[in-house]
């Protein structure tokens with residue numbers, strides 16, 4: 001068996017037009033689901049009457065059904081639903097909007113759970129300390145609790161984003177012309193399926209890898225207040241590994257190590 | 272200056288505080304001692320409105336009201352006039368030592384950033400940590416964290432500072448540095464209410480000692496009264512126990 005490399009290059013060139021589409025779906029879904037997921041998490045944590053049950057139900061519906069079923073339902077329900085409201089025009093809507101809807105709804109559920117557990121990792125003493133220096137609960141939440149929760153949520157947000165990127169490849173079902181859809185069309189035309197799918201594989205690998213690097217840098221930048229015990233080097237930096245949700249037991253340094261740490265930092269600042 | 276009467280608090284039908292009355296005058300250093308579970312922490316948390324008491328009356332900073340009737344303005348007034356030093360420090364983890372102190376000044380007191388930093392730096396100097404101002408809590412030892420915690424409370428210049436066992440989470444060799452800071456505060460006339468198991472502090476620094484057990488104040492008086500000739504049997508037993516274990 002040999003690979004038709006010329007064909008691969010050709011697929012790569014056409015499928016690249018799908019990259020922005022994939023990225024758009026991912027970005028739209030993320031930008032909406034991050035704040036909404038955070039809000040939903042708060043509704044659950046503070047047990048907002050009425051809304052709490054709705055959020056709970058929503059999350060379990062999304063988590064308890066395969067994404068393919070969600071896609072099929074949205075894709076078959078929404079056009080006819082819209083048809084009733086805006087008439088025929090509904091059928092000429094760009095299918096990417098359906099992709100936005102499905103993947104946003106899906107990410108909201110995932111991120112609600114991510115934020116819920118992240119907010120709960122912040123010690124309640126942080127809020128009490130805020131109140132005792134005279135800050136309002138709301139001020140303490142925005143300035144103290146949320147920043148800490150966001151940072152501890154980052155590894156799981158990374159995970160959610162990677163799943164989102166990969167799941168977005170299912171958008172072809174809704175005839176969205178993303179990377180996968182374009183490659184599939186090319187392949188069916190020439191019967192070179194393996195070559196086409198290898199190209200798809202590489203594209204997703206590159207996108208996921210880039211996303212991981214971005215999140216890694218974010219995490220490193222924002223967790224400067226956390227005591228880091230080991231420096232990242234070539235061997236323990238594994239940007240390709242899917243991160244497991246971490247339990248952050250802070251390694252206990254001895255007193256002298258701590259002081260060393262502190263002195264090193266001080267030194268660096270002065271230099 | 273601060274007057275508490277008949278403070279009551281229970282959890283799930285369990286009465287923890289059974290009517291506590293307390294008077295704090297300006298410049299007082301009051302030590303509260305007593306066995307574990309007697310309600311010392313609960314008392315401080317209820318006075319400072321971290322929890323809502325079931326009954327009792329408070330007179331403080333212009334507030335003169337039953338605990339149950341405190342409105343949000345009363346609560347805000349009380350919180351603005353007390354300082355609290357926590358057993359496990361509770362420094363803001365995402366803020367440096369300096370920011371831990373400026374946070375309340377800037378956000379709650381609306382002090383200008385420049386001015387707040389000046390006040391914070393002075394407070395850090397008082398606890399001997401001005402060289403650590405840019406360190407995050409995770410980069411400080413327990414003793415240093417607690418000193419920042421004290422500086423954070425002091426910088427707001429509250430009428431009274433409550434300490435809940437400020438040294439009991441510390442390694443023994445770090446207790447001294449924190450007690451020294453507290454002793455300095457006392458010498459400077461800071462009004463303090465300190466829950467402590469450090470009998471030396473209670474005896475030598477405070478002007479009044481309160482012995483609590485089972486949700487009651489069993490006995491209170493000058494350190495000599497309590498330590499030299501306690502009149503209640505509970506107090507005697509407690510002191511014999513604790514002094515035997517030192």
Ligand SMILES: Nc1ncnc2c1ncn2[C@@H]1O[C@H](COP(=O)(O)OP(=O)(O)OP(=O)(O)O)[C@@H](O)[C@H]1O
Nearest residue numbers: 282283287305306307308309310311312313314436
């Ligand atoms: N949130 C709560 N819910 C239920 N019970 C509580 C709560 N907080 C405190 N208690 C109970 O109240 C009692 C008094 O607790 P508190 O922490 O005030 O004691 P303490 O005198 O500070 O003890 P220690 O010296 O060990 O700190 C304990 O029996 C405790 O179990």
Ligand SMILES: [Mg+2]
Nearest residue numbers: 311312313436
């Ligand atoms: Mg206690």
